[in-house]
Amino acid sequence: MRRLASRVGLVAVLTLSGCASWFMKGEAPEVLVTNVTPLEASAFEQRLQVDLRIRNPNDFDLAVTGIDFRLDLNGNRLARGLGNKELVVPRLSDSVTSVETSTSTLQVVRQLLSFSGDQPLTYHVTGVLHTKEGRLPFDNSGVLLEQGALSGSPPPQ
Numbered sequence: 001m002r003r004l005a006s007r008v009g010l011v012a013v014l015t016l017s018g019c020a021s022w023f024m025k026g027e028a029p030e031v032l033v034t035n036v037t038p039l040e041a042s043a044f045e046q047r048l049q050v051d052l053r054i055r056n057p058n059d060f061d062l063a064v065t066g067i068d069f070r071l072d073l074n075g076n077r078l079a080r081g082l083g084n085k086e087l088v089v090p091r092l093s094d095s096v097t098s099v100e101t102s103t104s105t106l107q108v109v110r111q112l113l114s115f116s117g118d119q120p121l122t123y124h125v126t127g128v129l130h131t132k133e134g135r136l137p138f139d140n141s142g143v144l145l146e147q148g149a150l151s152g153s154p155p156p157q
Contacts, residue, residue: 026058031138046108056089069127079103121145
């Protein structure tokens, strides 16, 4: 009986420690990609600066201590980013943070070859915001460039 009780207790502790965000008050923040800027490049690696807008819909300040995310463009993985900048997102407001990351130069070339100006440039960003209270997962999609934005032609009506 003691063995069963200790196993149940161990499972409960492991389950609850992995789900700290379940006990956090308020709504999850929204993370949007606002810009992707190429930095220096080599034959094998491309450095990128990814600007992210973090929206806090809660009535309390959100103290972010780090971020871990994956960025896909038009359904293809572009980069994984890690950042340890601390920032406070004020209540009912938003803040922008920039994360420098790297990706394979081959990934960037594939993205460029698959992109056509007569389609929108869409993104999907998933990841985790780290706070002093725990981890907050996020998952968001959006459009960086509307259809025809690079070609100069107006978008279809």
